[in-house]
Amino acid sequence: MTSSVKQTVIKNPTWWKRRTSMERCLTLITAISILIGISLIVALATVLYNRNQEVNSTPFTAQALHSSNNPVLINSYPVDSKQEVCLSPGCIHTASTVLKYMDTTVDPCDDFYQFTCGNFLKTTNIPDDKSSVTSFSIISDTLQEQLRTMIEEPVQPTEPKPFQLTKKLYRACMNKTLIEKDGLKTIRSILRELGGWPVLEGGDWNAGEFDWRRSVYKFRKVGYSVDYFIDFSVGIDLKNSTRRIIDLDQASLGLRREFLTKGLSDKLVNAYYEYMVDVAVLFGADKERAAEELKESLLFEIKLANISLPSEKRRNATALYNPMNVDELQRKFPSIPWIEYMNTLLAPDTKINHDEVVVVSVPQYLHDFEALISRTPKRVQANYIMWRAAASSVSYLNEDLRKRQLEYTTVVTGRTEREARWKECIDISAGSLSIAAGALYVRKYFNEEARQNALEMVADIRTEFQDILKQVDWMDDDTKKNALDKAKSMSTHIAYPDELMDDKKLEEFYGDLELDENYYLRSILNLTLFGTRFSFKRLRQPVNKTDWITHGRPAVVNAFYSALENSIQFPAGILQGVFFDANRPRYMNYGAIGFVIGHEITHGFDDQGRQFDKNGNLVEWWAPETKKAYLEKAQCIIDQYGNYTVPELGINLNGINTQGENIADNGGVKEAYLAYNKWTARHGVEKVLPGLKYTPNQLFWISAANSWCAKYRPESLKLRVLTGYHSPGYFRVIGPFSNLDYFAKDFNCPVGSRMNPKKKCKVW
Numbered sequence: 001m002t003s004s005v006k007q008t009v010i011k012n013p014t015w016w017k018r019r020t021s022m023e024r025c026l027t028l029i030t031a032i033s034i035l036i037g038i039s040l041i042v043a044l045a046t047v048l049y050n051r052n053q054e055v056n057s058t059p060f061t062a063q064a065l066h067s068s069n070n071p072v073l074i075n076s077y078p079v080d081s082k083q084e085v086c087l088s089p090g091c092i093h094t095a096s097t098v099l100k101y102m103d104t105t106v107d108p109c110d111d112f113y114q115f116t117c118g119n120f121l122k123t124t125n126i127p128d129d130k131s132s133v134t135s136f137s138i139i140s141d142t143l144q145e146q147l148r149t150m151i152e153e154p155v156q157p158t159e160p161k162p163f164q165l166t167k168k169l170y171r172a173c174m175n176k177t178l179i180e181k182d183g184l185k186t187i188r189s190i191l192r193e194l195g196g197w198p199v200l201e202g203g204d205w206n207a208g209e210f211d212w213r214r215s216v217y218k219f220r221k222v223g224y225s226v227d228y229f230i231d232f233s234v235g236i237d238l239k240n241s242t243r244r245i246i247d248l249d250q251a252s253l254g255l256r257r258e259f260l261t262k263g264l265s266d267k268l269v270n271a272y273y274e275y276m277v278d279v280a281v282l283f284g285a286d287k288e289r290a291a292e293e294l295k296e297s298l299l300f301e302i303k304l305a306n307i308s309l310p311s312e313k314r315r316n317a318t319a320l321y322n323p324m325n326v327d328e329l330q331r332k333f334p335s336i337p338w339i340e341y342m343n344t345l346l347a348p349d350t351k352i353n354h355d356e357v358v359v360v361s362v363p364q365y366l367h368d369f370e371a372l373i374s375r376t377p378k379r380v381q382a383n384y385i386m387w388r389a390a391a392s393s394v395s396y397l398n399e400d401l402r403k404r405q406l407e408y409t410t411v412v413t414g415r416t417e418r419e420a421r422w423k424e425c426i427d428i429s430a431g432s433l434s435i436a437a438g439a440l441y442v443r444k445y446f447n448e449e450a451r452q453n454a455l456e457m458v459a460d461i462r463t464e465f466q467d468i469l470k471q472v473d474w475m476d477d478d479t480k481k482n483a484l485d486k487a488k489s490m491s492t493h494i495a496y497p498d499e500l501m502d503d504k505k506l507e508e509f510y511g512d513l514e515l516d517e518n519y520y521l522r523s524i525l526n527l528t529l530f531g532t533r534f535s536f537k538r539l540r541q542p543v544n545k546t547d548w549i550t551h552g553r554p555a556v557v558n559a560f561y562s563a564l565e566n567s568i569q570f571p572a573g574i575l576q577g578v579f580f581d582a583n584r585p586r587y588m589n590y591g592a593i594g595f596v597i598g599h600e601i602t603h604g605f606d607d608q609g610r611q612f613d614k615n616g617n618l619v620e621w622w623a624p625e626t627k628k629a630y631l632e633k634a635q636c637i638i639d640q641y642g643n644y645t646v647p648e649l650g651i652n653l654n655g656i657n658t659q660g661e662n663i664a665d666n667g668g669v670k671e672a673y674l675a676y677n678k679w680t681a682r683h684g685v686e687k688v689l690p691g692l693k694y695t696p697n698q699l700f701w702i703s704a705a706n707s708w709c710a711k712y713r714p715e716s717l718k719l720r721v722l723t724g725y726h727s728p729g730y731f732r733v734i735g736p737f738s739n740l741d742y743f744a745k746d747f748n749c750p751v752g753s754r755m756n757p758k759k760k761c762k763v764w
Helices: 004-011 021-056 089-101 112-123 135-151 161-174 176-182 185-193 198-204 212-222 267-283 287-306 326-332 338-346 363-374 378-396 399-413 421-432 434-444 448-471 477-489 503-509 520-536 586-591 593-603 624-642 659-683 696-706 714-723 729-738 741-746
Strands: 132-134 231-236 244-249 323-325 357-360 491-495 560-562 567-571 710-712
Touching (some): 089 696, 112 696, 112 729, 132 135, 135 161, 135 421, 135 434, 161 434, 161 503, 185 212, 185 520, 198 267, 198 287, 198 378, 212 338, 231 520, 267 287, 267 378, 267 399, 287 363, 287 378, 323 326, 326 338, 326 357, 326 363, 378 520, 399 714, 421 434, 434 503, 448 477, 448 567, 560 593, 567 593, 586 593, 586 659, 593 659, 624 659, 659 696, 659 741, 696 729, 696 741, 710 714
Parallel strands (some): 244 357, 491 567
Antiparallel strands (some): 132 710, 560 567
């Protein structure tokens, strides 16, 4: 960075001549003051940092190579005293953040996560309204504030309809007075419209009028999910990704299968049951009746969980691809009138006939469901599905219900308070109208420089992955050629599609949606109807893999790989904070967002992504011997992570469920590192950060680790370990870094140290 004064002098030499002598003096004094201030900050940071080393340093393990008196110099390339130091505001701020997170008393070769994130863990307090604090949540908090400034602005009659809708939904959510005044009047009316909740109706409920299929039809009409018995969706055909197809799958459950299958003896299942009963009582049910009847409906839901396929067995896409036409479907599962069932859900935009091909993900589930539903009393079925409707509505109702919901959430996640009402309402309005909110966000806040930098990094990192593919010795030539074709064909979506700047496009998309800020719950249901209809009516529409609507949700802090598109996507929301800053050295960006870019590219070649070809079709393009070699390498990753124990919980990671993310992490950080070193070869070695005695390469690894600094509540951590597909932050650093010789070399870690074990796993 160059000071603005100097830039102006260079661009306009006559500027200096036009100044009076007094003005010239003042300008010089100002410039000198700025430089002195920066120097003092750097000096102070350095002094405090070195003092921290003297006060807090402790002896390292026997494996440490350097004196414990100077732990900060544990590296293979100590910074040369002649190495230029970056003194720009961006570098000073970056150095401050790195120092704030680090615990330099820890040997980086023993525990690099504690070394880079130790002080973050010590000094970070999880707010009562959060279950964790991560790099993602910190950026999301900033994003919430940014969205709030726009969405809280008055509704202007001349502004585009989508922006009006976003503001209206936010106001409906914020109007607690109207919500409390309505109480349970609207929701009770809706439940009666859906057929009545037996536990509320008591003896007045008529079992003769109930049929589970008709209840699904009513849910579709009103705006509730249709997936509580059988999951019904319109998706892309895995074997012909140019067209869409109907997919039938196992039920969407109210509590994760992993817990429900443990039965009522499990703490979470019991908390779920007590929550069910208390919500019914708050709705007006007799407590004894609720306790008795809802136990039966919970046992039914547990049976649905037991006939569902576990996550570990849902990673093979071919096993979940079971196409059959409607006639065959009718023969195999005769108790359900499939033509009527599907046409009712697809109405009014689409109809099917007997020739329609449908994919059944888990045929055994449908077989077992037929048997289960036939022997389950109608009252139990009705209590189950009406409970699901009631539970999905609680967030939009009065405070008595929301308080009870919070008590249940506390058991599940450890969070003891709701987030501020405005935050919740921003999440709901921006999440439900994500395209409109995203358009608002990028128009006001997105820095276009981030897009250009990200595009450059994507190109660099993709090239490195292709070079890795060329060098692997376990792939046959044909499979390697197909893999290279796939890597080269991978499309990229950075920040946001240009259509978000086009008001007409936005107006057209939201044309059929109407919301009323005086009716919060009804507005939420209207949104569900709008989204469901949009999805279902696409059945006959051709697939456009670059469709702006699919990629038009930029106000999220995340990144994605789509196997069906063979595309990677980096929304505007993640191109900031710890992940990206145009005003800091490239080693920090390649370490952070570069790691994420590499991660997403590698997803195309993880255990699930590798099943799809360059066109996004489910095709077996691997030669048998190469596939066998791949699976052996993947098994190494499965075993490595499956043997990691989470000390706070005393349980191991699920190496099978997390293998895709772990493979992506291992490949991603390696690709980003190699890409950064190529960038350095082109542009020269960058300046180092002030107050930090680390080389650019070492700072790459520190930046990469900083991305995953995270503190979890025990309940949230357990939920993540038992049900998640991502390893906790600690293992996202320890696992990949300990597998890479590049890391060990940069920090001079001896063979056999924890961060440089003799046995390493490598897929890519």
